[in-house]
Amino acid sequence: MxxxxxxxxxxxxxxxxxxxxxxxxxxxxxxxxxxxxxxxxxxxxxxxxxxxxxxxxxxxxxxxxxxxxxxxASISHNCRPPQQDVSPRPPSADKVALAQMRLLQRCCTTSATALRTRDLLQCAQLVVISRLLLKSLGDQQEGLNLASSLELLRNKIAMLRRQLLRQVDSKLVNPVSSRSDLVEALCSYCLVTSVSAEDALSHCRQLRLDKLRRWLSQSADRTIICQALRYQLASLQTFKSVAGRPLTDAMNGLQKRPILDGPALKDLETLDLDRTWPLLPKEIKTFVPYFKRSVSTPDATQAALETWSQEASHLLSGAMDGYLSSVKDMTAVLELRKELYTTLLPSYFSTPAGMDIIQEIRWSLNQRLSGICQAKGLQLTELTRRLVEGVTTSTANKPKLLWDDELVQADLGNTGVSRSGSRFIKQVKNRHAGLNLVLAKASKRMDAWISSANATRDEINQLPKIRWRDIIEEPEEEDDQEDQAAALVRELCETDPESYTKALRESLHEALEDYEKNMIQTASTIINDGEISNPPSDGNINIIQAVTLLRSIRMSLASLHQAFPGESQKLLVSLDNIITDLNRVIANEVARQLSQALQRKRRGATTSGNGNGNSNSSNRPKPKLNTSAPSHLPDGMPSPTAFSTLRTLCKIMLDLGGTDLWSPPAAMMVKDAVRHQIFETDDAGKTKSLYTVTEFDEAYLGAALSDNTNKAPNQVEADSKAMDTKTSQKAAAVDYWTRTKLLFGLLA
Missing domain, CATH: 1.20.5 (Single alpha-helices involved in coiled-coils or other helix-helix interfaces)
Structure with a gap:
């Protein structure tokens, strides 16, 4: 290794x-x-x-x-000074008075500062201490030259007290004040006025009621009414949250220690209590506020809130009545209804006397809505009166011709093509319908009224669709409050709309009855006057009124049938007979004017045949009237006399009733009247020569004035083949009429 x-x-x-x-x-x-x-x-x-x-x-x-x-330590003990008497000595009266005066001045200055910073409780405590100092200095002013200074400070303290009370009142009536601010304001009020907590709450309720009264008396419009309701509900919730334990605990907290010993004043540098504290009297240093004791049970508090709520509801109801009396629009009232209920229902059960509030509001709204529904019928009554006035003034307001110079030469470029064009079309429609100025305005009002009535009915039908159950406050007590919620929703969604519908239906029923009564009465007057003045003179005013009335009934009845099919079909049955009678009167007038026109034409022909201004004219023989068939007429053709008769008849019908009046029943009545005058009167043999010349003319006029206007050509031909006597001539007349009837538009 x-x-x-x-x-x-x-x-x-x-x-x-x-x-x-x-x-x-x-x-x-x-x-x-x-x-x-x-x-x-x-x-x-x-x-x-x-x-x-x-x-x-x-x-x-x-x-x-x-x-x-x-x-x-031994050295220090041996060097200490000799012992002295350190027992406290009472300060002199001058020093005590000067210390109190100094503290009073500082209390005034600090109170003004507290007012500017909205510290109400501190200001109230300083005012209380200032009043104690004023009383103490007032007792000691003998021998001291403080009278003028004390009077000045007393006035200043009184002014600060008034300003404090105004700020307290402002805080109490402010709807956005928090509960802590309200409790502080109530405690300040109790400190300054030496009243009980219940008296302070009563003062707060009265202030808010007075504010509601001022609001609603100055200008009661929709915005103010909704704000007043929200203010009322917020006030009730505020009273509930402040009354009882919160206010009692706050006032007990003020009585736990002396005012000057509390942290709110003791630590204020502006008071300089460190220097003046030893010189202050004991009764000022140890002063504890005393409040008048009043025991209020929950039932008594609830009763007081309900009483206040009822008074506020009466004010709100009165303001609503005053505002709604000037509102004619159903939509505006229903929008107010929805806004008020939407404001109230979310806090319905938690609001004291919530049922009383909603009943007051509901009563005012229902009264006005029912009144508007009833006013709809009165508007029809007013329209009926205008229609009757239009009939009585029809001679002064005759309908204009369809294509007169004014209409033909109308300038469509003055105010824009679309606007002028619509006005031009409207004038053409009015003239085609034979409406004079009064009837045209009445027609416009009738259409507007029908639209308004239908809109009102539609708005009422929409009310049950509002889901009030989703808006109403959830009940706390499952049994009782749940039943109340269901009953309230049933009233708002079923009972109220049914009452509005019933009022509207009854109003329309009465208005239609009044309309029928007035029209029948006016028509009867015209018919009776026409019979009394029989035979009427040319241009009889009653005929013009009859034509105008017939147009009025036709115009209004068509609109009413279309808008209210159920009610009008049941109530306006009698007008059919009146229309028939008026058509008969007009038909008789047409026949009379036809006879007069032909007689004038015969007299004119005779006069022109005799000549004028020639002395030898008296020696000339008078020409004979040609009562036989002209030699130049082919077979199967009417004479000019028959043709002229039908042309004159159409002209009279056009002049008298225009193109709008001659419905098939009315035209048939004219044919019957003329046929009766030509062929069925006692002196028909004498007057027949005014209308016809040949037997073919009689057959031709008979075909023209018979009830075959709605038959097809093949049906007319089949009927003509079935005739017994003079079959060929009558068949030829019917066939000729079938080919030429379009020349006589009103008779075709």
Whole structure:
């Protein structure tokens, strides 16, 4: 084995060396271990001896120091001064008064600072101490020249007290004040006014009620009403959280130690109590505030909160009534309803007198919503009155012709093509429907009213879809409050919408009855006046009114049938008879005007045949009226007289009723009236010559005035083949009418 070889394990030694070498290695290792042990023993022994010597030196020094201290103590004892009398002596009255005056001035300054920093409780404590100092100095002012200074400080303290009370009131009525701030403000109020906790709470409730009253009396709009409700609910929750233990514990904490001994004032550097404390009277240093004790049970507290809530609810209800009385829009009221309920229901069960609040709100809302529903019917009554006025003033407001100069020459480029074009189309529609200015406005109002009524009905139908159960506060008592929640949701989702629907339905029912009554009464008056003035004169006002009334009924009845199919079908049945009577009156007038027009034409032809202004004209023979068939007419063709009769009839119908009035029943009544006047009157033989010349004319007019306007051509041909007498002539007349009826549009 070499000297520089390193053996790490015994396996390595046996693997690399022989047994003699291994024995030599073992011997060397044992010798080395022995040397190391001896060296370690020598080193430890020397260190231990040095440590013992150090300890002995420390003990010796400690003994010497003790002897020196005893020697110094004896010297100090021998050098002390002689004993003196150190018993306390009472301070002089001047020093006591000056100390109190100094503390009073510092209390005034510190109180003003506390007011600026909104530290109400500290300011209240300083005001209490200041009043004690004023009383003490007032008793000691004899012999001291402090009267003017005390009066000045007394006024300053009174002013600080008023400012403090104003800040306390402001804190009490602030809806965002925390519970700790309110408790501090109430304690400050009790300190300054020496009232009980219950009196302070009553003062707080009165302040908040007065604030509600001021809010709602100044401007009661939707925003103010919702804010007032939120303020009322927040106040009730605040009263619940403050009343009882929190306020009692805070006031008891003020009575645990004297005011000046508390940390709030004792550590104030501005008071400098370290210098004035020994000179202060004992009654000031040990003053503990006293509060009037009043025991209030939970039931009494709950009753007080419910009373306050009822008073606030009355104020809110009155403001809502005043605001809702000016609201005519159903949507605005329903939005207010949703906002109020959404505000109240999340805290319904935890709010004292929550049921009273919601009942007050619900009553006001239901009253107004029912009133709006009833007003919908009154609006129809007002529209009916305007329609009747339009009938009575129809002679002064005649409908304009469809294509007169004003409409044809209308400029569509003044205010934009789309706007002018829509106005042009509207004018064309109104003139085509025969509506004068009054009826056009009434039609517009009727459409607006129907849209409003339908919108109101749709909004009421949407109310049950609001999920109030998801909004209402979860009940704590499973049985009683769960039933209350279910009943409340049922009232809001079922009872209230049903009452609104019932009010709207009853209002519409009464309005439709009034509409029918007024229309029947007006029509009866027109018909009776027409019968009394029979035979009526040309241009009879009653006929114009009858036409206008018929248009009014047609316009309004169509809208009402479309908007309220159920109610109108049940209530407006009697108007069908009135429409028939009016159509009959108009048909008789058409027949009368036709007869007069043909008579005037006959007289005009006779006058022109006689001549004018010639002296020899009297000697000329009068021409005979051609009552036979003109020789130039082919067979199977009506004479110009018959053709002119139908043209005149169409012109009279167009002038009297326009193109809108002649429904198939109305046109059939005209045909019946004219046919009766031509063929069925007592003097038909005398007047027939006004209408016809030939027998073919009679057949032609008979075909034109018969009830075959809705028949197909093949059906007319089949009917014509079934005639008994003069079959060929009548068939030819019917066939000719079938081919020419489109020339007479109102009769076709």
């Amino acid at each position: 070499t000297s520089d070889a390193v053996i790490t394990t015994w396996q390595q030694a046996f693997e690399e060396n022989r047994v003699p070498q291994i024995r030599a290695i073992e011997k060397n290792l044992r010798a080395r271990a022995a040397r190391n042990k001896e060296k370690l023993r020598n080193t430890v022994g020397g260190s231990y001896r040095e440590l013992l010597a150090t300890a002995e030196a420390i003990v010796s020094l400690q003994a010497k120091a003790k002897v020196a201290e005893e020697h110094l």
